[in-house]
Amino acid sequence: RKEVEQDPGPFNVPEGATVAFNCTYSNSASQSFFWYRQDCRKEPKLLMSVYSSGNEDGRFTAQLNRASQYISLLIRDSKLSDSATYLCVVITSGTYKYIFGTGTRLKVLA
Amino acid sequence: DTGVSQNPRHKITKRGQNVTFRCDPISEHNRLYWYRQTLGQGPEFLTYFQNEAQLEKSRLLSDRFSAERPKGSFSTLEIQRTEQGDSAMYLCASSLVRGSYNEQFFGPGTRLTVL
Numbered sequence: 001r002k003e004v005e006q007d008p009g010p011f012n013v014p015e016g017a018t019v020a021f022n023c024t025y026s027n028s029a030s031q032s033f034f035w036y037r038q039d040c041r042k043e044p045k046l047l048m049s050v051y052s053s054g055n056e057d058g059r060f061t062a063q064l065n066r067a068s069q070y071i072s073l074l075i076r077d078s079k080l081s082d083s084a085t086y087l088c089v090v091i092t093s094g095t096y097k098y099i100f101g102t103g104t105r106l107k108v109l110a
Numbered sequence: 111d112t113g114v115s116q117n118p119r120h121k122i123t124k125r126g127q128n129v130t131f132r133c134d135p136i137s138e139h140n141r142l143y144w145y146r147q148t149l150g151q152g153p154e155f156l157t158y159f160q161n162e163a164q165l166e167k168s169r170l171l172s173d174r175f176s177a178e179r180p181k182g183s184f185s186t187l188e189i190q191r192t193e194q195g196d197s198a199m200y201l202c203a204s205s206l207v208r209g210s211y212n213e214q215f216f217g218p219g220t221r222l223t224v225l
Contacts, residue, residue, distance in 0.1 A: 006152075043201060043217060043218050046213055096158065097155040098145075098203075102151055
């Protein structure tokens, strides 16, 4: 079993739709969580950190469920420019290396 | 541009040749990381440095791979006797660790094709 698992998609949604992605992690010692965005043939870029209490940044909401060991990303009012791969990142206590999920591809359709 | 830079951006080589990639991190960042990404997968951790010390190496990093960060600034990743399975995007990232916060900034990557 992979340490961090995501549904690879693709998720094809119309403009204006709300879409949600989940990411599960296997190591209960995981302490930090992020969502990164990666455009085709580009480097990953930080979208948002995920805090225990949940956090929101404009149209994006991230949540953490430690009991069930998953994090989620909700995108409201999808834009064409949101089309990308969304990578879940987990950091385990005592280390600084990122453990990435496979990424979830999102295509927002006009 | 004060971000992470990587050179070359693309490298095509024949099987059995040696290749070396360079990464220049953001100047004040004390940690530097190497990852490898293949098509349809997320990046996989290879190794990281704090200043010039190499603190962790993945089991993915076979004996043919070596990384250095001699002066705690730029880093090089060398692959000896390349194999077709080494074809991938090699990503470098850097971070300034402050307490428990550790946002990593990625470079544009070096795309390696082994023929």
